[in-house]
Amino acid sequence: MAVNYNAKEEADGHPSGVGAPGGAGKSRKPDNTAFKQQRLPAWQPILTAGTVLPAFFIIGLIFIPIGIGIFVTSNNIREYEIDYTGTDSYSPCNKCLNVSWNSTSPCTCTINFTLDQPFETNVFMYYGLSNFYQNHRRYVKSRDDSQLNGDNSSLLNPSKECEPYSTSEGKPIAPCGAIANSMFNDTLELFRIDNETRIPITLNKKGIAWWTDKNVKFRNPSGNTNNLTALFQGTTKPVNWPKPVYMLDSETDNNGFINEDFIVWMRTAALPTFRKLYRLIERENNLQPTLQAGKYSLDITYNYPVHSFDGRKRMILSTISWMGGKNPFLGIAYITVGSICFFLGVVLLVIHHKYGNRNTSADIPN
């Protein structure tokens, strides 16, 4: 049975002139709408060498200067790094190398260094660790965020994820987990040496943690904040800490769970070699650089043992630019990708000239 299909606008969907078998039944023909008959208006781009050529050249010409700009900016950032692990016998911190977490008397060492060039803008002091896998899966899970958010029931009942660091001596640990337990506890102090006198440099410990961390994610247990000792009643300190969490700092807005060094440590790093913000050195006035060129001395209270796992510890002083710290990779990547784009543009130009203007009539192969 031949049906002559006229593509007239048949809104009701019934075929014209041919009755459906069975009389009054609905036709099963799909509606004659643009969507169902696949007649939607469409844009059909044809990518040929000639059409994408300009884009490649433009991208190449934009990326290369951006890359150069970023690379130059990164090179202008001042950075100074001191490794103070003390594995070498001539290092001042060698005597502290085998300190353990429960040493009664703290081991101190001093490293003298010289800054050749002044650090003009605000300086940031970091501590860096190497071969420390904060991205280990069980380590990362070993925390209780409800407890850190100040939930009183989680305070006395830490989650199972914190095992085996959830209870100690029969009491729940606050803060529980392996991340909190391994908190970095060296103390670093900076002095400028000016004709035999040591001038201490003010180190600011506020503003080193993320705002959301300090104000939303980490909260002390609810209650009278002036007496944190009472709020943490019934809990005990983490196994490897010298002091309990409510004695981290004398100021109440930096004590307990909201201590900024603790918050910075709890933000687990992505790679085994990482650095975390320790202190800020602010510029006093616009006339003088933040850190002048000259001799400096770093006083270290070496509490954190890293030698057992071949870890290394460093202190880094760095300035910051409009895009962050010193990192030449992005500039080099931009220059590379821009060059590749430009090169591909040239290749496409050659292809376009050789093949692009061939007779585009459809040669139908038999």
Added chain:
Amino acid sequence: MLRFPQLYKITQNADGFNTRVFWGHCINALIHSIILFWFPLKVLEHDAVFTNGQGPDYLFVGNIVYTYVVITVCLKAGLETTAWTKFSHLAVWGSMLLWLVFFGVYSAIWPTIPIAPDMLGQAGMVLRCGYFWLGLILVPTACLVKDVAWRAAKHTYHKTLLEQVQELETKSKELGKTMLRDSNGKRFTSFSKRLHGDDVRNPPGPPFQPQPPTPCIFFSPS
């Protein structure tokens, strides 16, 4: 299709999807993955990413990598699309937008809703990071530059029949001829009739057609 019945050969020979095409896509995906993972990791490995000196964490790197993945995948899908309808636009740009919205919401729901404590604050910090925006221009471009160049080169020196036919259609559209095609390549007869009033059975066409156009007649098996 009726004017170029040879176009049926494409599906008969599985030219569009066979083992060779599959492995080509797999290797391409491997290269994309290498770029998408290592570029952000190398950019962020120095842990100095914010102008206030604060540091990132592993989720920060992961979120940035994933955002680049979403952008690259959507653009790659768009590159493979031959006919962009409004649904294609919705899928490509809408997916990117949906991820952004989800990311923003997911980074803010703790502790009101007791899920995702580790994501709190991520969206704000990621969008505030200069390296993220610089990488957003760089990384998807680095992934797709080879694909676009490859496609353009192939279309120029090794056109398949399908691509030739598509080009002819666009050219004839530009020349203002009455032969209009829809996204499926079917003759849009009613539309052309309304516009130009020509005889829909025998529209004037380019002189290279191999055989005269036949009227659309469907035979249903009886």
